[in-house]
Amino acid sequence: xxxxxxxxxxxxxxxxxxxxxxxxxxxxxxxxxxxxxxxxxxxxxxxxxxxxxxxxxxxxxxxxxxxxxxxxxxxxxxxxxxxxxxxxxxxxxxxxxxxxxxxxxxxxxxxxxxxxxxxxxxxxxxxxxxxxxxxxxxxxxxxxxxxxxxxxxxxxxxxxxxxxxxxxxxxxxxxxxxxxxxxxxxxxxxxxxxxxxxxxxxxxxxxx
Numbered sequence: 001x002x003x004x005x006x007x008x009x010x011x012x013x014x015x016x017x018x019x020x021x022x023x024x025x026x027x028x029x030x031x032x033x034x035x036x037x038x039x040x041x042x043x044x045x046x047x048x049x050x051x052x053x054x055x056x057x058x059x060x061x062x063x064x065x066x067x068x069x070x071x072x073x074x075x076x077x078x079x080x081x082x083x084x085x086x087x088x089x090x091x092x093x094x095x096x097x098x099x100x101x102x103x104x105x106x107x108x109x110x111x112x113x114x115x116x117x118x119x120x121x122x123x124x125x126x127x128x129x130x131x132x133x134x135x136x137x138x139x140x141x142x143x144x145x146x147x148x149x150x151x152x153x154x155x156x157x158x159x160x161x162x163x164x165x166x167x168x169x170x171x172x173x174x175x176x177x178x179x180x181x182x183x184x185x186x187x188x189x190x191x192x193x194x195x196x197x198x199x200x201x202x203x204x205x206x207x208x
Contacts, residue, residue: 001073001095001115002026002056003151005167005200006177006193009060013042013049018187020053028075028175030060040065047071058097067092073115076153078105086112097153101135102123106146114150118175119143121156122166125178137169142183144170160196 004026010016011030020027028045031039040067043065050057057156058073059066063084066074073095076084081098089096095115100106110118124134134157154166155175176193183189 001058003116003153003173004197005155005173006171006197007155008180008190008193009175009177010143011157011181015181015186016046016110017049019190020049020055022190023188023198024053024055024190026056026058026173028058028060030075030177040069043069043071049112063089063094063096066094075099075118076107081108081112081156100143106143110150112148114152116153116173117126117143117147118153118155119171120154120175122154123157125156137165140166140171142171147161160192 002025006024007026008024009028009030013033016027016029019162026192027050029043031042034042041061042057045070046057056073056105057071058075059071060075061077061080063074063076067088072093074089075097077099092121097116097118098112098114099108099118100109101120106117119135119140122135122140124151140152140154151172152170153173153175154171158166158174158176159179163174174197180186180189
């Protein structure tokens, strides 16, 4: 999969369509509290939209639908890993990224040889209540040392102003949710993120 320094995360395909033409190259569709029918429809729409704009789509959680619908990348939380058929994903050439928050979760994630590891929240975030406090840039640097060649995605409380520190600490990619969702003009904010990350080289990664 193509891993861009700017990783847009949206909660619905309706939020995705107006942002794709702004230079987005990597996007995750994170659907919560949707019906099975709506979930399927939105993944299909996102798949087709991203294909038209040459954007890498990552499906959050729904790895079985990703398999069925011909998507080539998924993101999985630790709880999702318990019920995921990783061999089926590999056979279908579907890349997968994995969330981590502590040492045990990092070791578990790296044992699956993921396309990337995500660490968060780096800074305080309004997205949802979490049992983990802000990880901070020192943890980002420690994670990158331990990940070695596996790309590291930072998520949580990120802004364009915090981007230089995040990348200096070793992150390869900045995943952005609320800074765009809560912006007065999500399109303008997305364009600012695209501009802020264009000085960093995109990566091409694949699961072994």
